[in-house]
Amino acid sequence: xxxxxxxxxxxxxxxxxxxxxxxxxxEFSRSGRRRRLKAGETLRWQGDEDAPCAxxxxxxxxxxxxxxxxxxxxxxxxxxxxxxxxxxxxxxEITTTALTDCEVCLFPRNAFSAALESNRDLxxxxxxxxxxxxxxxxMSRSRSAALPARARIAALLLxxxxxxxGCAATVDPxxxxxxxxxxxxxxxxxxxxxxxxxEFGALEEAGLIARQGRRGLRFLDEDGLRGLTEV
Amino acid sequence: xxxxxxxxxxxxxxxxxxxxxxxxxxEFSRSGRRRRLKAGETLRWQGDEDAPCAxxxxxxxxxxxxxxxxxxxxxxxxxxxxxxxxxxxxxxEITTTALTDCEVCLFPRNAFSAALESNRDLxxxxxxxxxxxxxxxxMSRSRSAALPARARIAALLLxxxxxxxGCAATVDPxxxxxxxxxxxxxxxxxxxxxxxxxEFGALEEAGLIARQGRRGLRFLDEDGLRGLTEV
DNA sequence: TCCCGAATTTGACGATCATCAATCCGAACT
DNA sequence: AGTTCGGATTGATGATCGTCAAATTCGGGA
Numbered sequence: 417x418x419x420x421x422x423x424x425x426x427x428x429x430x431x432x433x434x435x436x437x438x439x440x441x442x443e444f445s446r447s448g449r450r451r452r453l454k455a456g457e458t459l460r461w462q463g464d465e466d467a468p469c470a471x472x473x474x475x476x477x478x479x480x481x482x483x484x485x486x487x488x489x490x491x492x493x494x495x496x497x498x499x500x501x502x503x504x505x506x507x508x509e510i511t512t513t514a515l516t517d518c519e520v521c522l523f524p525r526n527a528f529s530a531a532l533e534s535n536r537d538l539x540x541x542x543x544x545x546x547x548x549x550x551x552x553x554x555m556s557r558s559r560s561a562a563l564p565a566r567a568r569i570a571a572l573l574l575x576x577x578x579x580x581x582g583c584a585a586t587v588d589p590x591x592x593x594x595x596x597x598x599x600x601x602x603x604x605x606x607x608x609x610x611x612x613x614x615e616f617g618a619l620e621e622a623g624l625i626a627r628q629g630r631r632g633l634r635f636l637d638e639d640g641l642r643g644l645t646e647v
Numbered sequence: 648x649x650x651x652x653x654x655x656x657x658x659x660x661x662x663x664x665x666x667x668x669x670x671x672x673x674e675f676s677r678s679g680r681r682r683r684l685k686a687g688e689t690l691r692w693q694g695d696e697d698a699p700c701a702x703x704x705x706x707x708x709x710x711x712x713x714x715x716x717x718x719x720x721x722x723x724x725x726x727x728x729x730x731x732x733x734x735x736x737x738x739x740e741i742t743t744t745a746l747t748d749c750e751v752c753l754f755p756r757n758a759f760s761a762a763l764e765s766n767r768d769l770x771x772x773x774x775x776x777x778x779x780x781x782x783x784x785x786m787s788r789s790r791s792a793a794l795p796a797r798a799r800i801a802a803l804l805l806x807x808x809x810x811x812x813g814c815a816a817t818v819d820p821x822x823x824x825x826x827x828x829x830x831x832x833x834x835x836x837x838x839x840x841x842x843x844x845x846e847f848g849a850l851e852e853a854g855l856i857a858r859q860g861r862r863g864l865r866f867l868d869e870d871g872l873r874g875l876t877e878v
Numbered sequence: 879t880c881c882c883g884a885a886t887t888t889g890a891c892g893a894t895c896a897t898c899a900a901t902c903c904g905a906a907c908t
Numbered sequence: 909a910g911t912t913c914g915g916a917t918t919g920a921t922g923a924t925c926g927t928c929a930a931a932t933t934c935g936g937g938a
Contacts, residue, residue, distance in 0.1 A: 795894070795895090796895070838896090839895075839896055841895090841896080841897085842894090842895060842896075845895095861903090861905090
């Protein structure tokens, strides 16, 4: 990963690295690598036990926990410019897996942790983001959990639209390619596949969205969706 | 708040200030004040618009969000040694309120934010905690939301017991004075008061807990409770 | 193009929890 | 002690969502 690559990076000004000047960035980038992942691939750093740290460049990843009984829960999403990973945890219970084909900027946990130590600005930036994420996680948890299934789905769709904004080939701002399957949406929102499916049907029926194929989605009435989440 | 007070502080070795040596601590402590709060009192710093930052010393506080429609949701709890506050947010949507009479070590947001800047170790410690909190929030969200009401309550009781451990006058380790009313538990777990009440009844019926008065609680079968949360 | 398999959709039914309403308890007060 | 008021409990009923089961559609490969 060269500095040149960083300068060209589509998330250069939104990811944590925006806290770095050209010089620090050059050094920082030496410990990481840009990688492409196929959907379903788990984030690892070759030969490293620890879960790596990464910035998502394109595509989407899921943060998930596998319970003893084998079933998996999605606890968070990583979209372009998001940071994922636990620099201070040698063993993280949270696994990061590509939902779609995607590009990430990957760092071994140790190296990232060292970079934090040697770069104050980076650490401050990460602290700010993490506190913001914590607040968002808390608020969305509370907002979401008590809401009916339909509203939870509406909130997720709006969140995906917002967070996907300003990235990639956003040709049509009202079109969204879902990075999640119905099953994954269910795992994330604590619903069943069947419920998710039914509610998608209901949202379409109500004229709020239009489904295009399995993962294609068109927003027809964004305010209507927002209204559902504000009950 | 003198250094002496800090040296004697019951959470000295568990709160963020454990990252500080005697000298830094002395300086750090000058910007804060130890305060007592009565139940229901909101955390403020006299004459400061911003929500303050604080370390909880004794008692319990709630982090809550008030929706436009007026109803309140509890999004997190602050127990002894926990840090609360958003040093980087001038306006935080999250309000901190005492659940019980309690003691806190309070800092104006600005001063705390400045202390972070001038003290690298403090910042690192806070980052670690925040990342751990984020992980805990994500995992508990996922674990909790899909679980039936009974299990959610069991999980909360166990969490309160664990986090209350090693503090205060923990004379009897199996006794817990609930810092939350039934209504607050409901707000936190996204249930109704009636459901909480019924499930408490069921837990007692099942011989897992014994209620003593309104807020007193005795753990009779901790493993049994844990079993409920691991479905 | 056709076919196959997995993902999705649809349907019927039941359990859990919210809702509405009434009663009960307990702590602080006179 | 008696009163009183807010919190807590209990009861009856219905809506939402989970469960089980079957049908359907999409998308990739032969």
